Amino acid sequence: MTYELWYWNGIPGRGEFVRLALEAGAIAYRDCAREKGGEPSLLMGDMQKDRKHPPFAPPYLVADDMVIAQTAAILLFLGERHGLAPEGTKARMWVHQLQLTIADLVVEAHDVHHPIASGMYYEEQRDEALRRAPDFRDNRLPKYLGYFETVLAQREGWLVEGNTWSYADLSLFQVVDGLRFAFPQRMSKLAQNHERVMALHERVAALPELQDYLGSDRRLSFGDGLFRHYPELDAT
Amino acid sequence: MTYELWYWNGIPGRGEFVRLALEAGAIAYRDCAREKGGEPSLLMGDMQKDRKHPPFAPPYLVADDMVIAQTAAILLFLGERHGLAPEGTKARMWVHQLQLTIADLVVEAHDVHHPIASGMYYEEQRDEALRRAPDFRDNRLPKYLGYFETVLAQREGWLVEGNTWSYADLSLFQVVDGLRFAFPQRMSKLAQNHERVMALHERVAALPELQDYLGSDRRLSFGDGLFRHYPELDAT
Numbered sequence: 347m348t349y350e351l352w353y354w355n356g357i358p359g360r361g362e363f364v365r366l367a368l369e370a371g372a373i374a375y376r377d378c379a380r381e382k383g384g385e386p387s388l389l390m391g392d393m394q395k396d397r398k399h400p401p402f403a404p405p406y407l408v409a410d411d412m413v414i415a416q417t418a419a420i421l422l423f424l425g426e427r428h429g430l431a432p433e434g435t436k437a438r439m440w441v442h443q444l445q446l447t448i449a450d451l452v453v454e455a456h457d458v459h460h461p462i463a464s465g466m467y468y469e470e471q472r473d474e475a476l477r478r479a480p481d482f483r484d485n486r487l488p489k490y491l492g493y494f495e496t497v498l499a500q501r502e503g504w505l506v507e508g509n510t511w512s513y514a515d516l517s518l519f520q521v522v523d524g525l526r527f528a529f530p531q532r533m534s535k536l537a538q539n540h541e542r543v544m545a546l547h548e549r550v551a552a553l554p555e556l557q558d559y560l561g562s563d564r565r566l567s568f569g570d571g572l573f574r575h576y577p578e579l580d581a582t
Numbered sequence: 583m584t585y586e587l588w589y590w591n592g593i594p595g596r597g598e599f600v601r602l603a604l605e606a607g608a609i610a611y612r613d614c615a616r617e618k619g620g621e622p623s624l625l626m627g628d629m630q631k632d633r634k635h636p637p638f639a640p641p642y643l644v645a646d647d648m649v650i651a652q653t654a655a656i657l658l659f660l661g662e663r664h665g666l667a668p669e670g671t672k673a674r675m676w677v678h679q680l681q682l683t684i685a686d687l688v689v690e691a692h693d694v695h696h697p698i699a700s701g702m703y704y705e706e707q708r709d710e711a712l713r714r715a716p717d718f719r720d721n722r723l724p725k726y727l728g729y730f731e732t733v734l735a736q737r738e739g740w741l742v743e744g745n746t747w748s749y750a751d752l753s754l755f756q757v758v759d760g761l762r763f764a765f766p767q768r769m770s771k772l773a774q775n776h777e778r779v780m781a782l783h784e785r786v787a788a789l790p791e792l793q794d795y796l797g798s799d800r801r802l803s804f805g806d807g808l809f810r811h812y813p814e815l816d817a818t
Contacts, residue, residue, distance in 0.1 A: 398736060399676050402683045402729050414675050416682040418654075423675055439650050439659055440635050446652040447638045453689060461697045461710065463717035474697065474710045481699035493638050500634060 349375040350408035352392055352401075355384035357571030358520070360417045360452070361405040366516040367421055369559040371428045377564065379404070418445045421513045431512040444497070444505055444514040448521055451490045455525060456572045458482045458579060468576065479579040483532045487525070491540045494518060498542035503549060511550065518543070519550035524573030528580070535582045585611040586644035588628055588637075591620035593807030594756075596653045596688070597641040602752040603657055605795040607664045613800065615640075654681045657749045667748040680733070680741055680750040684757055687726045691761060692808045694718045694815060704812065715815040719768045723761070727776045730754060734778035739785060747786065754779070755786035760809030764816070771818045 349368065353361025361377075368375045379389040389404060401415030407423070414420050422442050425431035431441040456464075461478045462471040497505055506512045522543060526533045537544045551560065559565055568575070585604065589597025597613075604611045615625040625640060637651030643659070650656050658678050661667035667677040692700075697714045698707040733741055742748045758779060762769045773780045787796065795801055804811070 399672075399679075400729070400732065401679075402686075402726075412672050412675065414679060416679040419675055419679045419682055422678070423671070435659070436635075436648050439648065439655055442658070443635075443637075443650060443652040443655045446655055450638075453686075457693065457697075461693075462714045463721070465717065465721060471713075474713070477707075477710070478698045481701065485699070485701060490638075493636070496636065 347374070347410065349373065350378050351375050351405060352378050352389055352408070353405035354389060355380045355386070356566070357569060358524075358566045359405075359571045362520055362566070363417050363448075363513075363517045364405050364407065364420050364424075365564070366520060366556070366559075367424050367430055367513045369564075370511070370516055370553060370555045371424070371430050372555065373424065373428055418442065418449050421445055421517070425513050431514070432506055432508065437506060441506055441512045441514045445517055447490070447493070448514065448517045451486075451521060452524075452572060454482060454486050454490075455521075455528065458528075459574050459576060468574070472578075475576070475579060480581075483529065483581060487529070487532065488536060491536055491543055494543050494546075495540045498546060503542075503546065505546075511553065515546060515550055519547050522547040524568060527568040528573040528575050530575070531580045531582045583610070583646065585609065586614050587611050587641060588614050588625055588644070589641040590625060591616045591622070592802070593805060594760075594802045595641075595807045598756055598802070599653050599684075599749075599753045600641050600643065600656050600660075601800070602756055602792070602795075603660050603666055603749045605800075606747070606752055606789060606791045607660070607666050608791065609660065609664055654678065654685050657681055657753070661749050667750070668742055668744065673742060677742055677748045677750045681753055683726070683729070684750065684753045687722075687757055688760075688808060690718060690722055690726075691757075691764065694764075695810050695812060704810070708814075711812070711815060716817075719765065719817060723765070723768065724772060727772055727779055730779050730782075731776045734782060739778075739782065741782075747789065751782060751786055755783050758783040760804060763804040764809040764811050766811070767816045767818045 351361065351364055353359060382388065393401065397413055399413045401413060403415065405417060405420065406413055406415040407420045414423055425441065426438065431438060458479050459468050459475050460471060461474045468475065501507060502509060504511055505514050505518065587597065587600055587604065589595060614628065618624065629637065633649055635649045637649060639651065641653060641656065642649055642651040643656045650659050661677065662674065667674060694715050695704050695711050696707060697710045704711065737743060738745060740747055741750050741754065
């Protein structure tokens with residue numbers, strides 16, 4: 347069976363958390379919204395289908411007769427079915443709660459540049475973004491990174507016990523990657539006392555399972571998506 | 583076994599989604615942070631425990647040898663273990679993705695009054711809140727309510743197939759309750775074309791399983807938590 351992934355073409359966004367899991371797990375999928383030229387109408391048309399379990403928003407995964415939306419739910423499903431996380435309720439819930447905390451960080455990182463309305467341009471909410479950014483840089487970001495640093499300090503290099511990655515490790519890699527793109531000065535400073543988080547980023551980037559993908563054009567660059575680099579929002 | 587729920591005393595907040603599931607499921611629990619006078623130091627002390635699976639933030643549930651954080655993860659766990667959602671991967675993922683969409687709505691509702699920093703007072707970000715509120719009222723809120731209305735239109739009164747509630751129905755009740763408190767004018771208007779969502783709210787409020795709880799002092803009132811009523815942020 348080949349999964350169908352649906353997510354906006356052109357940005358890594360939330361779709362990238364799913365893509366990384368599919369690629370690292372060598373799981374067959376079609377990146378449907380990027381096929382045939384990748385016009386937005388492809389995804390918008392699929393979203394309008396009359397479905398019993400309609401997704402609220404992309405990304406969503408079509409699997410057998412299921413349509414699963416919400417990034418963390420998709421990863422929970424893939425993790426269980428393809429061994430991308432340890433088995434057993436305790437470990438399964440642990441990886442899932444880490445993923446949900448990563449999802450919270452992603453929302454906050456996005457809302458730095460869109461504090462007023464996701465449907466408005468950045469330029470229309472730049473003043474508010476300038477007010478929100480310091481709190482994110484100085485309070486929220488260190489709080490999240492410090493949490494993951496503490497978790498990693500108890501283990502052997504991964505967020506879960508043992509010697510191998512879970513889907514949450516791939517997602518933490520992606521968030522750190524995005525944060526380094528969006529807040530290069532601040533992340534450079536925070537790297538100094540969050541060595542384990544940074545080491546995890548390097549470790550995932552070097553995974554043999556991901557080398558082909560990371561060097562391919564399936565891997566999208568950051569730009570005007572979740573993580574954006576506005577120099578005025580960054581500082582050490 | 584008696585579960586230990588940990589969440590800030592004094593506000594319903596995210597803890598209430600868990601409480602409703604525990605109460606409706608007649609599941610034994612202690613509301614730990616509200617015991618012995620409910621001083622904040624109780625929860626803060628527990629949060630500082632050296633744990634293998636530390637929670638990033640409340641609410642969290644101590645169950646057997648597990649510590650499960652993240653509201654949606656707690657509900658997924660309780661749903662599976664106590665039959666608060668249908669069995670089977672397909673139904674389980676459906677209820678979970680609904681819960682995660684409810685969680686997204688909760689974040690957006692909160693951020694209307696706190697668009698700049700969760701650690702600052704409302705009065706310090708009132709100007710920005712006044713700018714964010716119309717987008718929430720006019721775009722985001724109808725989008726979410728419209729989604730749940732569509733889902734309910736395909737079914738028999740509950741978010742899941744069949745004749746009984748799941749934990750996601752309890753959560754949607756709680757969100758509607760909070761939104762009616764925070765945005766009475768707007769919700770009164772939106773009630774006119776979201777009849778099924780409003781009917782679900784009434785149906786949950788009338789559940790025999792919840793009557794004792796809803797009339798007790800275990801059920802907290804809204805105030806200065808997630809859902810807040812600032813008249814200047816509301817409008818039809």
